[in-house]
Amino acid sequence: MGWPGLLGSLAGLAAAGLCVVLLVAWSGIYNVSASRGHWPLVELLLRFGMENSVEAHAPDIVPPRLDDPDLVRLGAAHFHTGCAYCHGAPGSPMSAIARHMLPPPPELTDRVDPWSDQELFWIVKHGFKYTGMPAWTTQERDDEVWALVAFLRHLPRLDPLTYRELALGDVMTERQDGRAIAMTTSGADEACARCHGTEGKGPLSDLVPRLHGQPAAMLERALRAYASGERPSGIMKPIATALSPRAKQQVADYYASLAVPPPRTQAEASEAGRRLATEGDATAEIPACLSCHDAQALAIYPRLAGQNAPYMANQLRALQRGSGEGSATRAIMAPIARRLSERQIVELSAWFASLPATP
Amino acid sequence: MTPRRAITSVSVPVLLSGCSDVQSALAPMGPDASRIFTLAGILFAGAAVVMLIVLAALWIAMRGSPDARRGLATDRAVIVGGIAFPTVTLIALLGYGVWVMRANITPVDAAAVQIEVVGEQWWWRVVYRDAEGRRIESANEIRIPVGREVEFRLTSADVIHSFWVPNLAGKLDMFPGRTTTLRLSADRPGVYRGQCAEYCGGAHALMAMEVVAVPEADFAVWLATEAMPAPAPVGETDKRGQTLFLAAGCGACHAIRGTSANGVIGPDLTRVGARRFIAAATLPTSRETLARVIVDGQHIKPGNGMPPFRIFSPGELDALSGYLAGLK
Numbered sequence: 001m002g003w004p005g006l007l008g009s010l011a012g013l014a015a016a017g018l019c020v021v022l023l024v025a026w027s028g029i030y031n032v033s034a035s036r037g038h039w040p041l042v043e044l045l046l047r048f049g050m051e052n053s054v055e056a057h058a059p060d061i062v063p064p065r066l067d068d069p070d071l072v073r074l075g076a077a078h079f080h081t082g083c084a085y086c087h088g089a090p091g092s093p094m095s096a097i098a099r100h101m102l103p104p105p106p107e108l109t110d111r112v113d114p115w116s117d118q119e120l121f122w123i124v125k126h127g128f129k130y131t132g133m134p135a136w137t138t139q140e141r142d143d144e145v146w147a148l149v150a151f152l153r154h155l156p157r158l159d160p161l162t163y164r165e166l167a168l169g170d171v172m173t174e175r176q177d178g179r180a181i182a183m184t185t186s187g188a189d190e191a192c193a194r195c196h197g198t199e200g201k202g203p204l205s206d207l208v209p210r211l212h213g214q215p216a217a218m219l220e221r222a223l224r225a226y227a228s229g230e231r232p233s234g235i236m237k238p239i240a241t242a243l244s245p246r247a248k249q250q251v252a253d254y255y256a257s258l259a260v261p262p263p264r265t266q267a268e269a270s271e272a273g274r275r276l277a278t279e280g281d282a283t284a285e286i287p288a289c290l291s292c293h294d295a296q297a298l299a300i301y302p303r304l305a306g307q308n309a310p311y312m313a314n315q316l317r318a319l320q321r322g323s324g325e326g327s328a329t330r331a332i333m334a335p336i337a338r339r340l341s342e343r344q345i346v347e348l349s350a351w352f353a354s355l356p357a358t359p
Numbered sequence: 360m361t362p363r364r365a366i367t368s369v370s371v372p373v374l375l376s377g378c379s380d381v382q383s384a385l386a387p388m389g390p391d392a393s394r395i396f397t398l399a400g401i402l403f404a405g406a407a408v409v410m411l412i413v414l415a416a417l418w419i420a421m422r423g424s425p426d427a428r429r430g431l432a433t434d435r436a437v438i439v440g441g442i443a444f445p446t447v448t449l450i451a452l453l454g455y456g457v458w459v460m461r462a463n464i465t466p467v468d469a470a471a472v473q474i475e476v477v478g479e480q481w482w483w484r485v486v487y488r489d490a491e492g493r494r495i496e497s498a499n500e501i502r503i504p505v506g507r508e509v510e511f512r513l514t515s516a517d518v519i520h521s522f523w524v525p526n527l528a529g530k531l532d533m534f535p536g537r538t539t540t541l542r543l544s545a546d547r548p549g550v551y552r553g554q555c556a557e558y559c560g561g562a563h564a565l566m567a568m569e570v571v572a573v574p575e576a577d578f579a580v581w582l583a584t585e586a587m588p589a590p591a592p593v594g595e596t597d598k599r600g601q602t603l604f605l606a607a608g609c610g611a612c613h614a615i616r617g618t619s620a621n622g623v624i625g626p627d628l629t630r631v632g633a634r635r636f637i638a639a640a641t642l643p644t645s646r647e648t649l650a651r652v653i654v655d656g657q658h659i660k661p662g663n664g665m666p667p668f669r670i671f672s673p674g675e676l677d678a679l680s681g682y683l684a685g686l687k
Contacts (some may be wrong), residue, residue, distance in 0.1 A: 280611065282623045283516075285664050287611030291622070298606045300670060328669040335666045 034102035046103075050128065057126075058118040064143075066117060066150040070310055073166055073205035075151025077195045078144070078235045080167035086132060089167070091160025101132045112152050120149045138232035140323050143314055145234070147207065169194050169204050192239070192251055202261045206308040209315075211255035213357055215299035219252035221329070230326035260306055260357035267309050273351030276344055286339050289348065292332075300329055306357030309349040316345045382552040384525035388572075391528040391543045394459045401455070405448070416440070460529075471508040471542065474501060478513070478520030478533040480559060481566035481660060482626055482639040487582060495586045496614070498626035500634040501570045502585075504578035505548050511541040518560060524553035524570050532557055545572035552640065562660040567640035588617025589629045589686050600682025603675055607668065615686065625665060633687040650680040 024030055038046065064071065080089065086105040088094030098105055112120065125145045127135035136145055151166075158166070171191045195208045202210050211219060225231035226240035227248075243251065280288035291297070293304040304312065319337035324330040340348070380386035387393040419427050430436060477484040487495040503509045513522050515533040523530035528543035545551070555566035573581065592601045601618065604610065610620025616629045631637065634644055638659055642648040653676065656665045671679060 280622075280624070285612075285624050287608070287622060287624055291611030292608030296606060297608060298603075298670070301608070328667075332666040332668060332670070335664070 058122040063117045070205040070207045071150040075147035076166035090163040136234040140232040206310040212258040213260045216252040216256035217299040223248040225327040231324035267353035269351045269354035273347035304352040305355035309353035312349040388526040471510040478515040481562040496627040504575040521557035523556035526551040530556045561662045597682045600678035632684045646684045
């Protein structure tokens with residue numbers, strides 16, 4: 001038998017195989033129920049494939065400093081929003097319903113260590129096909145994914161109390177009475193204050209913006225942009241989506257009405273930062289920041305005085321990458337952010353952070 | 360054929376190539392452009408004569424009598440026709456060219472009107488000086504008095520541009536970090552379109568300007584008005600427009616003299632409503648075109664430095680563009 005004959009037989013075999021597969025799928029013999037689980041051999045094969053896939057696809061990039069407490073806190077708060085329901089968390093077991101998914105989501109305490117930082121990053125960013133593990137809701141915010149990885153690195157060593165403090169801050173988690181428990185649909189899990197603080201208290205992570213005293217119009221627009229995806233954020237999108245238009249307005253009004261708490265850390269301000277913010281740099285076509293970000297500007301623009309420096313620098317870098325240019329206000333800022341050098345970003349953020357906030 | 364008809368029959372095809380006198384070096388409107396036009400005429404006519412001589416020599420070489428062909432092949436023919444003739448002709452032309460362009464190397468006429476023009480991607484910053492030497496900044500439209508010598512001091516803020524108003528003068532490059540000088544004058548009032556003549560990036564084709572030549576008395580009046588602060592807004596809508604202009608941060612890049620807007624990155628808008636065109640002679644000035652530039656300038660001139668301001672309600676945009684259109 002020559003080559004043509006061999007190829008013909010192979011093609012025939014493949015066609016026959018395809019027919020069998022179609023027949024099995026059509027017949028309904030195969031049981032897709034999650035209740036029965038996988039055969040041990042299939043389970044082994046799937047796991048083998050999954051582990052190799054992660055290893056092959058994990059990007060070869062250098063992670064940011066994963067022991068940065070700001071990053072860990074941000075990751076912890078989002079873990080509580082998005083992950084704890086299925087994976088459980090120190091002190092709160094995984095949901096009984098999630099436990100009966102196939103495959104069941106693992107308790108992470110002893111499952112994180114075998115993966116490298118890059119592998120964890122890839123898993124968190126992309127999720128897994130044919131499991132309940134979702135991808136990050138935007139593919140544009142690697143900085144947020146790293147926050148979760150930073151938290152996962154700390155997770156195995158956390159006791160329930162430290163976890164609650166990290167993920168929930170000062171938010172009241174015990175409901176006051178039976179009626180409150182009976183009547184409330186959303187509790188501490190969606191509370192803005194977990195990350196953004198509340199009366200007299202700013203955010204616990206400097207990667208989280210201080211919303212106190214910001215114009216309500218700006219806050220409300222930001223929530224709408226997060227919900228629509230105009231402004232991508234895997235952390236804010238689930239929360240903003242859950243808020244009704246009225247709730248967005250109310251929570252924006254609430255933070256707008258709050259007095260600005262004193263900063264957590266004192267920022268070092270430089271003369272270069274001050275000059276750029278107040279005068280701009282005409283040769284580099286950088287307008288003065290304060291022309292749009294002082295107290296007299298439009299209420300849809302954020303005020304920057306007293307803003308957390310790491311948050312602001314992070315946002316300027318995101319703007320440089322074009323993140324969120326679908327939002328009309330960010331479309332104004334993005335080309336300007338691109339004219340800034342990394343050094344200028346750091347200087348500007350530090351200078352604004354050092355200012356007393358002026359409502 | 361009458362001389363008039365002869366001129367017409369020659370000039371019509373030439374004019375058709377440009378279809379109009381707008382932005383045409385073939386329609387000189389000032390002494391400098393006229394000299395260049397004459398020089399060009401002589402060059403083209405001379406080139407035509409040389410071309411005829413070459414063709415004749417070619418014909419002789421192929422079809423001429425043996426005597427004529429032998430004559431063409433002598434050393435003398437090569438020395439005269441191939442060395443002496445080009446040398447003499449080119450030297451004469453060079454001398455004539457230098458003589459024509461002498462206006463550019465003679466000392467400045469102290470009475471010349473001084474105007475600074477800075478080429479920027481993709482517009483022209485125009486700076487006049489009043490009698491006391493104070494800066495009066497404008498953009499994209501240059502007023503000059505008819506009959507007066509005007510000295511342009513040209514430079515660039517970014518890449519190499521070239522200043523060319525074909526009806527009035529030749530082109531001159533504008534270099535970053537260096538100032539070049541171009542002198543011209545206009546014989547009669549009119550609007551003369553100019554264009555950046557050196558490729559300077561994506562929107563190079565949309566970097567145009569207009570030189571408006573007006574009688575000298577009108578120019579003085581105009582310059583005095585131009586030097587004044589912008590007119591205060593009258594009416595509620597214009598006032599709202601001004602408030603929006605300032606609160607939206609427009610003043611970070613654009614100046615409107617007499618307000619707190621003192622930006623120097625983009626064009627000065629103190630009298631933008633009085634200019635015939637906006638966006639460097641790209642769109643006629645009106646409420647509608649101003650609104651388009653505010654919202655969607657990147658579509659009109661891709662890559663320009665101004666971010667899109669899609670933040671205004673229709674009413675706000677109308678107030679803002681109305682305020683700007685009223686700055687006259």
